[in-house]
Amino acid sequence: MNIMNQINQINHMNHIITGILFVLYLFLGRKVFYTAFCNIKKGEVFDENFLMAIASLGAFLIGEAPEGLGLMIFYRIGEHFQDRAVERSEDSIRKMMDIRPDFARIETEEGGLSECSPETVAVGGIIVVKPGEKIPMDGVILEGESALDTKALTGEALPRTVRVGDEILSGCVNGSGLLRIRVTKIFAESTASKILDLVKDAAENKAPAEKFITSFAKVYTPVVVFAAVLLAVLPPLIFGGMWSEWIRRALIFLVVSCPCALVISVPLSFFSGIGAASRNGILIKGGNYLEALSKVNCVVFDKTGTLTKGVFEVEKILPANGFSKETLLSLGGLAESFSNHPIAVSIQKAYQNMLDESPVNDKSQLSKQEEVAGVGVYVRVNDKSQLSDYEEISGQGVRLLVNGKRVVAGNGILMNAEGIAFTETGEVGTKVYLAREGVFAGTIVIADEIKADAKAAVAGLKALGIQKTVLLTGDHDQAGKWLSNEVGLDEYYAELLPGDKLEKLEQLERENANTGSGKNKLAFVGDGINDAPALARADIGIAMGGIGQDAAIEAADVVLMTDEPSKLLEAIALARYTKRIVWQNIVFAIAVKVLILVLGTLGLTNMWVAIFADVGVALLAVGNALRVGRPAESNLAKSSVIEDPA
Numbered sequence: 170m171n172i173m174n175q176i177n178q179i180n181h182m183n184h185i186i187t188g189i190l191f192v193l194y195l196f197l198g199r200k201v202f203y204t205a206f207c208n209i210k211k212g213e214v215f216d217e218n219f220l221m222a223i224a225s226l227g228a229f230l231i232g233e234a235p236e237g238l239g240l241m242i243f244y245r246i247g248e249h250f251q252d253r254a255v256e257r258s259e260d261s262i263r264k265m266m267d268i269r270p271d272f273a274r275i276e277t278e279e280g281g282l283s284e285c286s287p288e289t290v291a292v293g294g295i296i297v298v299k300p301g302e303k304i305p306m307d308g309v310i311l312e313g314e315s316a317l318d319t320k321a322l323t324g325e326a327l328p329r330t331v332r333v334g335d336e337i338l339s340g341c342v343n344g345s346g347l348l349r350i351r352v353t354k355i356f357a358e359s360t361a362s363k364i365l366d367l368v369k370d371a372a373e374n375k376a377p378a379e380k381f382i383t384s385f386a387k388v389y390t391p392v393v394v395f396a397a398v399l400l401a402v403l404p405p406l407i408f409g410g411m412w413s414e415w416i417r418r419a420l421i422f423l424v425v426s427c428p429c430a431l432v433i434s435v436p437l438s439f440f441s442g443i444g445a446a447s448r449n450g451i452l453i454k455g456g457n458y459l460e461a462l463s464k465v466n467c468v469v470f471d472k473t474g475t476l477t478k479g480v481f482e483v484e485k486i487l488p489a490n491g492f493s494k495e496t497l498l499s500l501g502g503l504a505e506s507f508s509n510h511p512i513a514v515s516i517q518k519a520y521q522n523m524l525d526e527s528p529v530n531d532k533s534q535l536s537k538q539e540e541v542a543g544v545g546v547y548v549r550v551n552d553k554s555q556l557s558d559y560e561e562i563s564g565q566g567v568r569l570l571v572n573g574k575r576v577v578a579g580n581g582i583l584m585n586a587e588g589i590a591f592t593e594t595g596e597v598g599t600k601v602y603l604a605r606e607g608v609f610a611g612t613i614v615i616a617d618e619i620k621a622d623a624k625a626a627v628a629g630l631k632a633l634g635i636q637k638t639v640l641l642t643g644d645h646d647q648a649g650k651w652l653s654n655e656v657g658l659d660e661y662y663a664e665l666l667p668g669d670k671l672e673k674l675e676q677l678e679r680e681n682a683n684t685g686s687g688k689n690k691l692a693f694v695g696d697g698i699n700d701a702p703a704l705a706r707a708d709i710g711i712a713m714g715g716i717g718q719d720a721a722i723e724a725a726d727v728v729l730m731t732d733e734p735s736k737l738l739e740a741i742a743l744a745r746y747t748k749r750i751v752w753q754n755i756v757f758a759i760a761v762k763v764l765i766l767v768l769g770t771l772g773l774t775n776m777w778v779a780i781f782a783d784v785g786v787a788l789l790a791v792g793n794a795l796r797v798g799r800p801a802e803s804n805l806a807k808s809s810v811i812e813d814p815a
Contacts, residue, residue: 190234198225198241215390217427223394224423228776231413231420236776240424247429247784250791270305270339270361274298276349287339287356294352304341307359308350310334315346377460385428393426400770414772421769424779430758434790435751441798442747450730451740458726461709462744464690467681468635468737469674471703472642472649473511474696475713476656476734477617481515484598488611489591497611498523500603503571504578507559512599515615564643564666566601577604580645582664584609597651599644624656626734631657633741636684639677641670641703667702674703694737700724711737747797754790761786 195202198221205218221244228237273287276295287305290296295311298304304317316328319341328344331337337350340361356362401419405412439456446453453459473479486494502520505513559569565586566579577587584591584602591602591609599615627638640661642649649663662673674693681691693700693707696714701724704710712725714732729736765782768774 187229187234190238191229194225194229194234194238194241197238197245198222201241201244215387215394217390217429217432220390220394220423220427224420227416227420227423231416233417233776236780240776240780243780243784247787250788270303273305287359290352290356292352292355296350296352298343298348298350300343300345300347302343304337304339304343304348304350305361306350306352306356307339307354308337308352310337310348311351312349313346315348316344318342318344377457385431389426389428393423397422397426417776418769418772421774421776421779422766424776425762425765425769425782427783429783430762430787430790431755433787434754434758434794437791438747438751438754438794438797441795442743445798446740446743449736449739449743451736451743452728452730453740454726458709459744459747461690462692462727462741463748464688465692465709465741466635466684466689467637467639467677467691468630469639469641469677469691469693469707470658471693471695471700471713472640472644472652473617474732475694476623476640476652477619478732479511479617479696481511481599481615481617483515483519483613484616485596485614486611487594487596487614489609490611492610495523497603497613500571500576500605500610501578501601501613503556504567504569504576504603506556507569508561508567512601512615516601516613564669571605574606578602580643580664595647597647599648619652619655620732620734622733622735626738627657629735629738630741633738633745635741637681641665641673643667643670671702671706674706678706678708692737694734695725711740713737743797750793750797754793757793758786758790 201218201221205216205222208214208216208218221240225237225240225244228234228240270287272284273290274282274284274297275290276297277283282297290306294306296306296308300315310331310333312333314330314332316330317337319329319338329341331348336353337348338361339356339359397419400422401412401416404415436456439459442459443453443456446459453462470476483498486497488494488497492500498516498520501516502523505516508514555572557570557573559567561567562579562583565583566577568575568577568587570576577583577589578601580600581591581593581602584604587604587607589602589604589607589609591604592612594600594612594614596612596614599617601613601615603610603613630638637660638658640649640653640658640663642652642661642663643665644663646663649661652658653661665673674691678691681689690708692709692711693703694711694713695704696712700712704712704724704726709727710725711727711729713729713734713736727740729740761782765774765778769779
């Protein structure tokens with residue numbers, strides 16, 4: 170009798186302990202149950218919450234209360250760490266992109282200052298920014314000098330000195346001086362606003378791997394649930410008895426097969442990669458572009474502003490047919506006076522310098538016709554009334570009338586089209602040929618300096634395993650050949666009109682797609698102003714130095730916020746590193762789960778091992794995914810991928 174009483178007491182105590190464990194289980198699992206219930210109401214029955222609820226509740230039903238509670242505890246702990254990991258990754262992007270201004274301080278009509286929302290400031294308004302404050306709007310400095318912290322936009326730690334007349338971008342932080350700025354863009358069109366929208370939209374553009382995992386989970390989860398049901402029912406029916414054992418194995422099967430590790434870690438890897446890129450001044454519009462960037466094996470470059478600085482200066486003036494240097498430069502300055510193209514601006518600048526050095530004291534009288542070296546031209550400062558019939562020919566040059574006389578300025582194609590006999594020069598640089606009244610007047614040679622890191626960037630691309638590098642330019646053949654040789658490109662195509670450039674790009678893209686496995690991608694790198702069609706057409710459009718340029722942010726898939734070609738290496742290296750982390754997680758998670766599934770089905774493992782195979786693997790995968798976003802690891806990616814381009 171005493172033994173029976175002791176057994177009854179033990180059983181009673183076990184029931185009490187089981188009851189306590191069950192109450193704790195319900196308390197800890199309330200969020201899981203509620204989420205599963207809400208998803209079922211929406212028709213989304215099979216998700217990780219449903220699997221955890223069924224598996225843990227089943228453990229209680231077959232008498233394994235500690236395992237049921239342990240499963241819920243570790244699942245909730247895993248959820249917590251996963252949520253924290255995602256929050257940390259999001260916070261890193263939010264902090265890095267903390268560029269949205271809280272207010273704008275605008276000058277009132279009475280001469281005072283008033284704080285208001287940046288959205289309410291109109292173009293032309295005058296704002297004042299004190300040291301330490303964010304620049305709220307894009308504009309031009311009217312008064313003051315300062316050192317700007319541009320790290321949030323470009324990833325560069327060194328401050329940028331700005332003075333009166335310099336353009337200034339929203340999102341930068343004013344370092345030292347009081348600045349008075351005239352607003353040039355409303356807030357919705359400002360740099361800060363566009364970048365914030367870009368980063369916000371990046372999460373919506375999922376990579377193929379992300380989409381596959383999401384689709385896979387929707388099919389995979391119901392399959393494993395039905396497989397677990399068959400595992401619990403068929404063996405006892407076929408072989409007889411052992412219902413509790415096979416139900417236990419089915420529950421282990423359910424726990425192990427939960428796809429949490431993949432569903433969480435794969436998107437997190439891409440999100441971390443986008444965040445790491447942003448911190449380095451590389452804006453990637455989504456995981457799909459990050460994954461595509463990892464497959465790039467052909468890079469096509471624009472010339473001006475991409476591999477060269479795009480800061481032109483007139484280097485030589487070569488007159489012909491009796492025209493003097495002064496007359497030739499005057500013709501060039503007049504012909505280009507309507508254009509804001511960098512080449513035109515360089516000629517305008519040289520023309521203005523000539524006027525400034527003119528012996529005529531009263532510059533306002535320079536609108537009168539005067540003889541320069543015996544050839545009559547109009548030398549003017551601001552008056553364009555003597556110019557008429559201005560026509561710009563895309564990719565060729567301009568035609569216009571100067572005091573009724575036909576002036577043509579452009580490349581050799583335009584000269585031939587006009588039937589003008591001209592002499593080509595062997596000088597290296599961009600050449601502008603000029604003619605007046607059908608007579609060739611001479612050539613203005615404009616120099617453009619190669620960027621300091623252009624050659625190293627091309628060499629680095631080849632070290633990364635890029636198979637082909639190509640230059641597409643509208644400049645003459647000699648300039649294209651010279652630049653291609655200087656920086657080490659494989660091919661170049663020169664004298665291309667905008668339509669020709671797009672056609673050549675499409676041809677290169679087709680040729681590239683037919684090489685290797687057929688999954689290769691072509692990237693086009695341009696300055697984001699004149700190359701919008703090519704940026705939009707390429708597999709990957711990369712805008713170089715796109716800071717503040719609407720065309721770059723809108724047309725490109727990737728925006729390098731500085732003018733450094735070497736940033737392209739960082740982008741490709743980081744993309745490949747991210748992809749490698751993704752595949753590490755996929756292979757590791759599937760391998761562990763398959764192993765434990767087999768052992769669980771054979772009855773060679775228990776629920777605790779199953780918990781590790783689910784929660785433990787998920788945490789390890791999440792931790793691995795976060796490596797992409799750590800500064801030390803993302804810097805390591807640049808070198809490690811070069812050593813191992815695969």
